[in-house]
Amino acid sequence: MHPHLFLDKDDISQLRRRLQDEDFNRPNVLGVTYSQIWKEIMEVADSTLRRKSMKIYEGTYNYPEGYLMSLVEPEQPPRHSFRHPFWTGICGSLSRDMTNLALAYVLAGERAYLERCRSMVLSICEWEVWSDPDYPTPERPFPCCLDTWSLLSGIATAFDLLYDEFTGEEREKIKNAMIEKGIIPIRDYALKKGTWLYSPERWPNGYAMLHAGFGIGALSLLGECREAEEWVEFEKEKTLQFLDREVGPDGGLIEGLGYGNAAIAPLLKFMVALERTTGDSMLDHPAIRNVMLLALYTLAPGGKTAVNFCDAGGPEGCKPTFSLLMAYLAAVKGNKYAQWYLAETGLYKEDWGRDNLFKILWFNPSVEARIPSDLPRYRHFRYTGWVVMRSGWGPSDTLVAFKSGPYRGHGHTDQNSFIINCSGEWLLNDKGYQRYERPYPSDTPDIDEEKIRLMHVFSHDTIGHNCVLVDGRGQERVGGKIVEFNGWNFGATVVGDASEAYPNLTKALRRLIFIEPNTIIVRDILESDRPRMFSFLMHTTKEGKVKTHGREITIEAQKSRLRAYVIKPEEVTIEVKTYPYPRTREEGHYVEIRNKEKSPRGEFLIALQTSSR
Template sequence: AEGKSPDNAVGCKLLFYSYGRNTGICYYDDAKLEEIDKEAELKKELERIPEYKLAAEGHPRLYFSSKDIERLKNSGFHPAEELLTKDNFSSGYISGKQVTYELPPKELHIKEPPEGFVGNYPYWTSMSRTIQTHIESLALSYLITGKEKYAQRVKEYLFALSKWSTWCEYPEGEAYGGISLAICHLTFGMAFGYDVIYGFLDKSERKQIGEDLMKLGLGPIYNDGFKENETNLPALQFSALGIGGLVFLNEFPEAKVYVDLAKKYTGYYFERRLNSKNTEGLLYTDYAMQNLLMFADVLNRVTGDNSLLDHQYTKEVLPLWVIYFLTPGGSGRVPFSDDPGGGGYGLIMKIINNYFNNGYAGWFLNKTGQDKSKGFLDVIYFNPKRKITSPDNLPTAKLFENIGWVSLRSDWSDTATFLAFQCSSSELGHNHYDQNNFVLNIAGEWLITDPGYIDYRPGPTNIFTLQSVGHNTILIDGEGQNKLGNSQVKEFFHSHYYDYVAGDASKSYSSEKLNKFLRHIVYLRPDYFLIFDQLVSPKPAKFEWLLHASNSGKTNRENNVISIKKRKSELNVFVLQPEEANIEITKYPGAEQYGPYAVVSNSAEKEEVNFLSLLYGRPLSKETNLIELASYPVFDSSGQEYKVVGVEGENGLFYRGQSKGDYLTFEITVSKVGDYEITSGFFKSPAYGTVHLSIDGKKIGNPYDGYAEEVGLSEGINSGKTYLSEGKHYFRYEIIDKNPNSGNYFVGIRYIELKSIGEKEEKAPDKTLKVKSLKDKGIIGAEITDENGLERIIFNISSEKNNLMNCQEQSFSGKNSFIGLSLNNEIKKYGLFRGNVLRYNEKTLFSSKEECCVSLGWEKKLAKGTIKLVKEEEIEIYLPNLKKLLINNQEIDYQKSYNPQSGILRLKLKEGTHQLLAELG
């Protein structure tokens, strides 16, 4: 660790901080404190590092050059007129605390933490981000309009910041040597302001701003030194260091040293994301990567060095990770680790789309509505001709092996079913005690939820959001996991009809409580998930299987079925094992705002328990007039920043209103003329204003006051009835005031619902469904009967995986198998995982010498399958009435190896995974 001591320091105390609870005893044998001569170190670096050649001379140079001004003028950016005279702003913090800051910014240190918080509270993080945004908006206004009043206001901000004694909120007490998020945000803002108004400043003013930025921002960040630390804070530090260095390149000698150190860290971080077991989740990876990727982009623009931008992680892995964990319809993302589950990745995907011409990134931006955003960076990376490629050609399941995340979805449509599973080895600070956790989303609605971001205030909400009790995992005698990470996805197989994943979270628990926790998930696409848990304790115990929902739906239990119903979708969970299970629906005392959850437990204490449940969910209606604004484009606004955010598992659009009169407008097309009842769903917050809805210029209903002491969800706010003609209509939410207790004029809107009065809603037909548990010696499974036939899934739980296991007419050797029968009891699909034989009614469906994975099925005379072999060999598969065969998109002559009477096809295939496509007669 490196750090700078205060000038009057006489000694040093080392504090070893542990994020989680203590486990065992740690002994430290020695500690060494050495003084580093930073001036000598800097001198060596100045001699070692060659001068950079500039690809773009002069200023502006960072995010654009003078040749980009016309493009920026066409981006739809609104000049920040209101910031010219704004003399203060307020920021809201936890427990409803509000702080007002003067403008141009004055140094203000606040000693008292908000109620319920212990220690140094980071007030300046929000404050510095707002100041950065002000500088960016004013500078961009100057660039686009050419009006010097904006440049003058930027200059006032820059010289005001130059007068501060420090940009560190707690310079003698912060972690990371006094380097906080605030110093980074102020460095970003000052560097950008200097770059844009460079020509407006005289030589002495440039020199003064440069020296002050070195003293207050770049110097302290550089002196903090290089760290092999893969969290988001160093990512922000080194991005600020690099971009600040690039703005002064060839103007101040130290600049090249700053750029070089930023390059070193960025390369390290990209490599770690490619190979490391650790992840901070989607939220903090977005925060880290958007800053580092922005530095990589600016480095390329200023110097022509594209080595960072061309990294494999940026080019191949990151965009797929983001897409695979996007919810159907694009309104949110999976809230694993500290993450409220809303928005983000707009900047990253814009850079990837622009630089690599990556169409998947373009699809993401279009789907989430972020291609229409008008914030500062949205304007900078504005591209009216984005390449858009639908992910329909991508597999519908994917394992991200190094971090232990799995995505399973029915398809890529807006009404898809989507399950995300986590079984990770990551031990970073923003992770939770939640291994073998899963969440489920249908048609953009979370039915099985995760609390998302930790509530860091001590008490029940902290326990619920951090510990296992708030997640969809297992408790033993009321206790959950006591180690972060320590888990691993052991198995993964994907095919058109059948997916299988298995996670081992045994080591996440105390060995005194648990010896074994294997969670198996089988997905029979598109309708059914079977969740099978194997649990072993060293002594008889009560095991609790947890399933969480949110307050925005209805959660009930009838016999062994748990039902969750929301506005657009519903889920039924059939509890199949243990046979005499206790099932209750409850809420966690003191954390009721996170919603109800089901607890399934064994009725008598045992050392070994198996849980088995079938999940069946579906959209409720074929057509809906419910418009999710998180993924809906904004037609017009008063020009303030807007972005997607999440609260309590619900996503919506946040608008950073600054004053009365700020507004958002949505263009909504009505397909049928008639009377409609209009309902809006909002967020509540200590910093929200009062809004009034108007349609086509006419106000309807009553204003909505968004103020509340705690962040949360509103009930549906009914604006009354109105007549709408067929065609386009304009729904405008205007900020008309704010509650006296509110700290700002912000607004958060989740949805607009147009309910046609007198028209009966078209609902999806009810499904005839029978589910039963199957259990015998060495096997456990489920049988599902619906209007399409029968599907049966069997797990081998014996110690001998090579033995032939039998269940009714189905027999197999391997870890698990499934069959699907038509209403006429004819085979229509089957699968086998890590086995070598599968039979039904004495008919061989698959056989091999070695252990294999196979899934094959057919409908409308088209067969699709996946075969995975551990070594080259000849296998036999059942494929009736074969007419044409393709393996890995190559047509195969099968006549000599196919028996039309038995339907058995012999295939010799190499080691690896093979895709089969066949036409049947």
């Protein structure tokens, strides 16, 4: 019986009744009321109805002015010759529109939502493939990709929600399209040893999204297709493989917060649908709660940004993620920490895109929000090689994050790097999402090959991080490791070993000591087989004002300040530098601390202290 994936007819009736329920419509910790969420969903659906087309491929050789694609009866996008995953955004947008229209119809009953969604679903079912035939190359395209996840999960959700509104012929058409263009390509590729769908290590978030789409598609076809049960069992095994192997026992996610959430959120949807549809539960897997701890610890003071190691966010940190996971844990499991995270970040005040269904389904303002002050203030995420240390959980506290772990996926060459936030401002920062070394369709004429190269170097390579350079050179694409971590009741210490990452060093150890509430001491021990010039780098945002005086360095932001004092080396040169590519979002500057004379052994000892202004 449909719908059954995420809600049934009784749930729909309950969602309608909540409009009149005072408990859901009074001021609360989440900052919004149920009626406001309902209104936003209808506004999103109305906006979708007004949009009749969208421009794609803009800035490419084939379509410099863009190609106008219908949103009423979306046709398969034309071929292109630009090496860029255009279909990821295109199909993600289509999936969002179909899901929101279907949701709006089952809640409000407005036929215009139904007819537009029906038109979109049936048109997309006419496409020859649900994966870009020109990506990554026309000669060797993927048989399935993130496009497939978006279309399969979006159409499966619409199929389930609107099942009674489709004719028998339309249901057959949708079912066949889901099988032939989504489920079978994913299954076949996942059975091929060595592919990124066979095992999650090669591309964790891609593996998770495609398998979640496969599972949701299979669950939507239970009772419709005799192979569906077999597909569901296959997906249970693949999901468990990801949870066991790609989520560390303490919640670490190898690709950082952005792509970590991109993996966890789809798998959560599959697991929720699995439990509702079959009664089989994977939701008590320890990975679920442990990822919550990752989200809590990496949230910056004030809740507006989070730690942005790997490809996540930008120079001012990354936006808080894990809205879906936290909403589920708070509303369904009654987790008070998760409710605090939602309240602190204000995530319920934002549009959840294709996840608006869960925003309204899991809205539960009655759960108490508890600040995690009873948790230890320091945590080592062993699998990823991250350590997070905080002075507390308030808006004026200090957070220090340290990284030395595997180099994989969306990683950077930044072993032994660290970042510092005080009062919600990144005083020492990470550049966030790297600029890949290839042209982007959005590039302006002044962004030439050399600027692209430099933007990549300063966002991915060691020189763009708070690390050490050796004769001006950084690390290779090799991992590091945490060799020591200890926490006390007044601070913590961590030691990272990046020796294998530096081709010209035999030893590269960094010890970072955090002493509450605001003191950080960093010591580097560096050894080589010949005399070298060593550089200690400290990056800040373009808004940070840097001053130097002798051995003292001051970085001032709007609400906070960082003071640093160079204890070693005894003979030192301190220089403030700016990035060599102006007028881009990666603008900023950094401090380079160098030994004056080359030596086979280098040592840096630097004391830092944060304060609120």
